[in-house]
Amino acid sequence: MDSPEVTFTLAYLVFAVCFVFTPTEFHSAGLTVQNLLSGWLGSEDAAFVSYHLRRTSATLLCHSLLPLGYYVGMCFAASEKQLYSLGQAPEAWRLFLLLAVTLPTIASTLIYYWSCDQWARHPLARTLALYALPQSGWRAVASSVNTEFRRIDKFATGAPGARVIVTDTWVMKVTTYRVHVAQQQDVHLTVTESQQHELSPDSNLPVQLLTIHVASASPGVQAFDIRGTLASPAGMMALPCRGALVQWPQPSRPHLVQAEFHGVW
Helix, strand or coil: CCHHHHHHHHHHHHHHHHHHHCCHHHHHHCCCHHHHCHHHHCCCCCCHHHHHHHHHHHHHHHHHCHHHHHHHHHHHHCHHHCCCCCCCCCHHHHHHHHHHHHHHHHHHHHHHHHHHHHHCCCHHHHHHHCCCCCCCCHHHHHHHHHHHHCCCCCEEECCCCEEEEECCCEEEEEECCCEEEEEHHHEEEEEEEEEEECCCCCCCCCEEEEEEEEEECCCCCCCEEEEEEEECCCCEECCCCCCCEEECCCCCCCCCCCCCCCCCC
């Protein structure tokens, strides 16, 4: 490839990776889906569920448009290839264009399916519907989640692409394309991985980094993993999940496990 092609390809690759994984610099510059579409997404604090129904859909569509954006950019960076003319463009580039158009088409079709019946088909809405009473629907559960999220005593931490949120009733993990939800009263926590670190920068005490598998006893609720710390010698896991059942693999079983967990994830 000529120099302009190489330069644009490398620059676009860096941009695409940063746009998907959003490092701190991109967050500071406002180059995130949440910031660019903030007017349409609304406020997370005002309506947590509605916000993430739209955010996950918009993120999927925006990310699916990245290959098409690369093709459009190459029309200018490599004008001698005449990529803007399908009849004269090389066959490999025509195949790439087909892929670049197919991805957002599939994403748009999926988002349209999710939005039918007032977003009732979205994965988050379908998960909440599993906790709804027979005489109510998923929106009643969503209202409960929204109310608890607005409280100041909720527990929330983690990077934007892997946030852990714990309220009085719910354990949630917010990822780029999905929001995992489980009700505390039937959640089952299993430590699947443990890594020992000599010192914690916050407390100057030895700590363990744990990967915890969160599984719900409710059929149909997808399990998910969260990460946290265990400060030895205190033996307290940093998840304020009251009454949850925790299983510890040998030999990482702590000397003390409490029924109510505290700390910082």
